[in-house]
Amino acid sequence: MSYMQYYFCRMLNVIGVVMVCFAVILTESAASTTMEHCEAPNIACAKTVTATVSPTGRILFAWTVDDYLYVNYSDDRGKTFSRPINVNRTPEKVAARGEKRPKIAVDSTGNIYVSWIKKLPQKWTSNIRFSWLKAGEATFSPPITVNDDTEPAGHSFNEMMVSDHGEVTLVWLDSRHSRAAKKRGEPFVGSSIYWTTINPSSLNLSSLKPLPLSESTTLKNTPYVNGNCVCCRLALTQRETKEGELAPVVMWRHIFGDNVRDHALGVLGEPLRRVSFEQWKVEGCPHHGPSISAQDQRIHMSWFNDGPNASGLFYAYTDNLGETVSPAFHFSKSTESPGHPSLITGGDGKLKLAWQTFDGTQSGISITISAQGEQWSDVKVVTTFSGKTDYPFLLAHPDGDLLLWHKPGHALTLIDVSQYGETQHGETRKKVAQ
Amino acid sequence: MKRILRLTISNLLLLIVSAVVSFPALSADKAMDQLTIEKVTGVFQEQNRLVMLWSVDCPPCYQELAMLERLLSLYPDLPITLISTDDDSERHEEVEDQYKRLKGNKLTTWVFADGMAPQLRYAIDKTWSGVLPRSYVVKGINRVGHSGVLKEQELRQLFHLPES
Numbered sequence: 001m002s003y004m005q006y007y008f009c010r011m012l013n014v015i016g017v018v019m020v021c022f023a024v025i026l027t028e029s030a031a032s033t034t035m036e037h038c039e040a041p042n043i044a045c046a047k048t049v050t051a052t053v054s055p056t057g058r059i060l061f062a063w064t065v066d067d068y069l070y071v072n073y074s075d076d077r078g079k080t081f082s083r084p085i086n087v088n089r090t091p092e093k094v095a096a097r098g099e100k101r102p103k104i105a106v107d108s109t110g111n112i113y114v115s116w117i118k119k120l121p122q123k124w125t126s127n128i129r130f131s132w133l134k135a136g137e138a139t140f141s142p143p144i145t146v147n148d149d150t151e152p153a154g155h156s157f158n159e160m161m162v163s164d165h166g167e168v169t170l171v172w173l174d175s176r177h178s179r180a181a182k183k184r185g186e187p188f189v190g191s192s193i194y195w196t197t198i199n200p201s202s203l204n205l206s207s208l209k210p211l212p213l214s215e216s217t218t219l220k221n222t223p224y225v226n227g228n229c230v231c232c233r234l235a236l237t238q239r240e241t242k243e244g245e246l247a248p249v250v251m252w253r254h255i256f257g258d259n260v261r262d263h264a265l266g267v268l269g270e271p272l273r274r275v276s277f278e279q280w281k282v283e284g285c286p287h288h289g290p291s292i293s294a295q296d297q298r299i300h301m302s303w304f305n306d307g308p309n310a311s312g313l314f315y316a317y318t319d320n321l322g323e324t325v326s327p328a329f330h331f332s333k334s335t336e337s338p339g340h341p342s343l344i345t346g347g348d349g350k351l352k353l354a355w356q357t358f359d360g361t362q363s364g365i366s367i368t369i370s371a372q373g374e375q376w377s378d379v380k381v382v383t384t385f386s387g388k389t390d391y392p393f394l395l396a397h398p399d400g401d402l403l404l405w406h407k408p409g410h411a412l413t414l415i416d417v418s419q420y421g422e423t424q425h426g427e428t429r430k431k432v433a434q
Numbered sequence: 435m436k437r438i439l440r441l442t443i444s445n446l447l448l449l450i451v452s453a454v455v456s457f458p459a460l461s462a463d464k465a466m467d468q469l470t471i472e473k474v475t476g477v478f479q480e481q482n483r484l485v486m487l488w489s490v491d492c493p494p495c496y497q498e499l500a501m502l503e504r505l506l507s508l509y510p511d512l513p514i515t516l517i518s519t520d521d522d523s524e525r526h527e528e529v530e531d532q533y534k535r536l537k538g539n540k541l542t543t544w545v546f547a548d549g550m551a552p553q554l555r556y557a558i559d560k561t562w563s564g565v566l567p568r569s570y571v572v573k574g575i576n577r578v579g580h581s582g583v584l585k586e587q588e589l590r591q592l593f594h595l596p597e598s
Contacts, residue, residue, distance in 0.1 A: 047522075097522070098491070124493060230493055259582075284582040285492040285566045306563045306581070334561055337552070358552045360560075388549040 038409075040065040041084040043072065048101040048390050049406040055108050057398045059414070062104035062114055067091035069102055069116055071133070071140075077402065078414030087131050087140045093119035095126065095156065098391070099233035099289050099340075105162040110135035111200070113168050115146070115160045125152040128172050132200045146196060148221045149176045154191070157289070159236035161248065169248045171195040171236055171268065177226060190255045193224040193234070195248075195268050225272055229253035229261055233289030239267075239299060239321070249321065251275070251292045251301055259283045263290055263303050265322040273322025276314065278307030291343040293351065300351055300373050302341040306334070313338045313355055317373040331368065331376065332357070338366075340391040346401040352417065354382070354392050354403060362386045365405055367420050383415055466530050469517055469544040474557045477544065478572055483513040484592060485570045485577075486584070487558075489520050490528045492566040494583045499532060501586050505595075506538045512593055513540045519566065521546035521554070 038045030046063035053059050060073045061081075068091060070084035088094075095117035096102060102116035112133040117126045128146040133139070147155045154175035162168045174194040181188035196219050232253040238246040247267045254264040256274065263276040280286075288304035299322075302315045311334035316326045332338035337358040346352050351370040356363055364384040369377045382403060390406035400418030469477065478485060486502070488495035506512060516536070518529040526545055533543045546554050555562055559579055562568060569584055570577040571592065586598060 231491065282565060282582040284494050284568075285489075287491070287564060287566070304563070306565060311561075311563070334563065337556060337560070337563075339563070358556060360556045361553070363552060 040068060041070045043412050044410055047408050048096045049404065049412060050101050050104055051393065051395055051404050052104050052106055053395050053397050054106040054110065059395065060104055060106055060112060062102040064094045064096040064102060067093060069094050069114065071104065071112060071114060077399065087114055088143050095119055098287060100156055103158055103160040105160050107162045107166045108164055109166065111166060113160065113162055115158050115170055117156050117158060120152055122152055124154045126154055126156050128155045128158050128170065130198065146170055146219055147174065148219060153179050157233050159234045161236050161238060163246055166199065166201055168198040168200065169195065170198065171234055171250050173228065173230065190227045191230045192226045193228055193252065194221045195224055196221050224268055227255050229255055229286065231285035231287055235290045235292040237292050237294045239294045249299060251290045253286065253289060261286060267321060275301060275316065275318060275322045275325050276303055276305060276328065278305035278310055280305045280307045288339055291341045293343045293345045295345045295351065295372065300343055302343045302353055304339055313341050315353065342392050342394045344394040344396045344401065346396045347398045352394050352401055354394050356392050363389050365392050365403060367417055369420050380420055382417060466526060467544050468547040469554060470547045470550065471553055471557050474554065477515060478577055480513065481572055483515055483572055485515045485517065487517045487519055487566060487568040489518060489566050490525055495567045498567045498583045503536055505586060505589060506536055506541065509595060510537060510539045512538060514538060515542045518545040519551055521549055521551040523548050
């Protein structure tokens with residue numbers, strides 16, 4: 001064997017070793033950008049986390065990992081968390097991204113209700129699903145399909161709330177009319193809103209089995225309006241009527257005239273009212289739905305719009321379900337890349353409004369406070385983060401309001417925002433009418 | 435001779451092992467170009483190139499993609515760049531399936547790198563809210579933006595194509 005041959009072989013040997021090292025580094029680098037080490041059920045592995053607060057202060061979370069929906073809770077404002085309970089015992093494709101995410105509600109008895117979107121194999125088709133956990137029991141009822149149509153269609157952006165006496169209201173975007181119109185070759189603008197009510201106690205859902213699409217369910221769906229934007233979340237709250245009843249009020253991005261994407265408000269079953277007027281004309285997906293909160297007879301509203309004269313986040317209120325609306329308060333300009341407002345009437349009775357911003361490197365959560373929506377405090381930045389984040393949600397809590405801002409891959413933390421209601425943070429006031 | 439044989443076999447084994455180990459990482463990159471902050475300037479350099487942003491979550495985007503598929507079948511030399519804003523590797527297969535439908539000689543296709551949507555949106559256009567579909571034409575040093583579905587007629591005008 002000549003020296004030339006020997007060194008050639010040695011050189012090949014070295015190149016081989018270098019390639020193996022390089023390959024290992026590449027592989028590890030590729031793996032590090034994903035959450036492969038996440039093992040279900042771990043809330044840190046969830047892309048989205050939705051929460052609600054019981055009258056006693058228990059915080060309940062709904063989140064999804066690997067085609068399973070889980071619920072867990074915290075009794076100490078996020079210091080410790082219970083073991084998660086699995087909702088669906090058969091895996092299903094649960095939509096949990098951006099504004100499409102599972103919803104959770106709890107009533108005064110402690111019954112827990114969850115609703116989610118089950119994605120179907122055909123693009124743009126999905127079902128609304130529902131299950132509940134009776135207080136004191138250990139397992140959720142078998143999930144049922146809420147939408148009552150027999151043809152596959154899109155049912156998404158579900159919102160849910162529960163009344164004091166345990167009646168659940170579900171509202172969602174529904175494409176059954178638009179798909180039917182398309183089949184007939186007729187034009188149809190946007191999507192539709194449907195809703196239903198469920199009284200789980202009277203239905204005895206624990207005896208119900210999951211229903212295939214071809215079977216009819218016991219849940220009668222009611223159409224509300226047509227012509228709404230197809231890719232923005234709805235907002236749902238309840239408002240006391242003059243008769244002392246609680247009526248569900250929904251707000252959504254509607255399509256007015258020639259693709260003008262402003263917002264509408266209405267009590268389910270009653271005529272809609274237009275409540276925003278930025279005149280954003282676009283044939284597209286804003287992916288930005290509104291947020292609302294009721295404070296006695298007043299409905300507070302916040303939304304994103306990108307109109308020709310004003311772009312960013314807005315706030316207004318109405319005392320008569322949209323018949324008249326206060327002047328819109330443009331509280332965050334487009335230069336802050338603002339989005340996804342969360343508006344609550346806090347445990348202290350004050351309004352809190354939080355939203356997300358981005359400065360090129362970091363996302364931040366800003367907050368402002370108001371007594372009744374007429375004047376707002378200076379904006380304060382609550383927290384910042386430079387990685388991937390979920391949207392912000394304020395939680396009204398009897399022991400002080402909290403901010404939920406999930407960071408996928410990280411342990412869930414709740415931030416106490418109750419101190420932002422103190423007067424030192426609200427010396428300079430901005431009027432809504434500005 | 436035995437020594438040469440031994441060394442050659444060991445080298446071959448090393449090469450095979452390195453190829454097998456590195457395959458997933460390399461193939462992931464090769465399958466679809468991932469857009470990072472560093473690459474944004476390059477994407478928007480060519481004058482009069484149409485850059486279209488879309489997502490698998492955006493129904494109107496699919497109207498635009500269908501129109502583009504038709505137009506590219508007639509005019510495969512259109513200078514178009516497609517960027518999917520789906521910054522989640524779980525969705526990249528779906529993005530890739532869409533790209534496979536489109537044939538163009540000057541078509542370039544990208545997807546947002548994992549977890550980078552806010553940074554990339556900001557790097558592309560600070561004033562862009564994220565509404566989709568979104569498109570840009572590079573004119574001089576400016577990126578002229580448009581929100582909403584582009585119509586075939588608009589593309590024909592942009593690229594000086596005959597009326598349909």
